[in-house]
Amino acid sequence: MxxxxxxxxxxxxxxxxxxxxxxxxxxxxxxxxxxxxxxxxxxxxxxxxxxxxxxxxxxxxxxxxxxxxxxxxxxxxxxxxxxxxxxxxxxxxxxxxxxxxxxxxxxxxxxxxxxxxxxxxxxxxxxxxxxxxxxxxxxxxxxxxxxxxxxxxxxxxxxxxxxxxxxxxxxxxxxxxxxxxxxxxxxxxxxxxxxxxxxxGMGEGARDFSPPELLSFQKHVSSEGDSSRERFLQAATFLINEHGYRGASVEKISARLSVTKGSFYHHNEDKDELVADCFERTFSLIHDAQSAAIDTVPDGWSRACGAVSALTRFQFSPRGPLLRIAALSAMPEPMRPKWVARMNQLMERFAGIVSDGIADGSMRPIDARIAGQLLYTTSNSAAELHRWISTEDADAAMKSYVRPLFTGLLHP
Missing domain, CATH: 1.10.357.10 (Tetracycline Repressor, domain 2)
Structure with missing residues (x-):
């Protein structure tokens, strides 16, 4: 039975x-x-x-x-x-x-x-x-x-x-x-x-996607040089993106740089300090790109195009990548609120750029807050684009990936 x-x-x-x-x-x-x-x-x-x-x-x-x-x-x-x-x-x-x-x-x-x-x-x-x-x-x-x-x-x-x-x-x-x-x-x-x-898309009328060069941002990026600190930040950022906060161990970071664990601790207090600096580096770069666009570019459309393009190009460069949003969820909970708040501020800053564009007539009436989130997401997710298409030709990759966000997926 x-x-x-x-x-x-x-x-x-x-x-x-x-x-x-x-x-x-x-x-x-x-x-x-x-x-x-x-x-x-x-x-x-x-x-x-x-x-x-x-x-x-x-x-x-x-x-x-x-x-x-x-x-x-x-x-x-x-x-x-x-x-x-x-x-x-x-x-x-x-x-x-x-x-x-x-x-x-x-x-x-x-x-x-x-x-x-x-x-x-x-x-x-x-x-x-x-x-x-x-x-x-x-x-x-x-x-x-x-x-x-x-x-x-x-x-x-x-x-x-x-x-x-x-x-x-x-x-x-x-x-x-x-x-x-x-x-x-x-x-x-x-x-x-x-x-x-x-x-x-975001533009008012048939606007051309011709992102301006943000020279002050490029100068800032170049000034970072190739210091030991910068190399540790690049290695840790890459490994956190690939393996998460807990997967990016001291051993893996050291191995990527071909240094000993002793050398790691000579340059860093501990892994948490290095990860915090990775977030600071990423968010500072985003803020600096936004500021360069706001300070030097006359209209909201061009500011948005310039800031997202500059950040995307950075992702494709040897100095990339930026830390992915995904890294936040695996951070120790006491550390998380500070960086989530900072990320939200940067999204709102993108929304402000969109509001400027709507006000000056360069961008059509769209939801500025949602558009700001899309601008952040697009620049952040550029770190993954190489898994799908070649990003060696940065200009071609930008045209394929960033341009459709501004001109619309259903437009040539």
């Missing part, structure tokens, strides 16, 4: 329900503390299970993290597929996709849906999980690219299409970082305004 189909079905259902509860709790904890900052014991405590019981469903924490990533990626793929199937034009598809995706976050905010796992620790995955998750991530990328493959999409080079898709994917990842600043009742308007900017 115990081996009857009915009993087996109930056991399978209970297993599936418990597995889902574990995935939901893990995603919530991973978002709060990062994958490396969460243990199976932590997850077990969330769902009332001992660590050994969690291991019955997921042998290792890495198995659990990979399952959470795959679950989130599959959710985004389904959302993009629904949008592509329901709409004919790229404009309608993109708007439907963003509406559905923002609606997911509304359900998360009300507690009717479990959290999606942030992509922050995605690059920290190791084999064999990395291959499976990245293969699924590529499928997600293609499903979002499919949104653009419609009759109203201008004919563009394959490289341009890939760069535009990366821009959309970057926006999708960034929404999780800022959507809760808005009232739930405004989520549909946020999605509509986001789609409006992405499809039709």
């Amino acid at each position: 115990n081996g009857s189909p009915a009993v087996a079905a109930r056991q399978t259902r209970r297993f599936g329900e418990k597995r889902t509860l574990i995935l939901e709790a893990a995603a919530r904890l991973f978002n709060q503390h990062g994958v490396r900052g969460t243990t199976l014991t932590d997850v077990g405590a969330e769902v009332g299970l001992l660590t050994n019981s969690i291991s019955y469903y997921f042998r290792k924490k890495e198995d659990l993290a990979a399952a959470c990533f795959l679950r989130t990626i599959e959710t985004i793929i389904r959302t993009a597929t629904v949008a592509a199937d329901q709409e004919i034009t790229a404009r309608a598809r993109l708007r439907r996709f963003l509406t559905l995706y923002v609606q997911l976050h509304a359900e998360i905010a009300t507690g009717s849906r479990a959290e999606l796992l942030s992509s922050n620790d995605l690059r920290a995955l190791e084999e064999p999980h990395a291959s499976a998750v990245f293969a699924s991530y590529v499928d997600m990328f293609r499903s979002i690219r499919q949104l653009l493959l419609a009759n109203d999409m201008p004919e563009v080079e394959r490289t341009d299409l890939i760069a535009r898709t990366h821009l959309i994917v970057s926006v999708v990842h960034s929404v999780q970082n800022w959507i809760r600043r808005y009232d739930l009742a405004d989520y549909p308007r946020v999605a509509a305004r986001l789609a409006d900017i992405l499809t039709d």
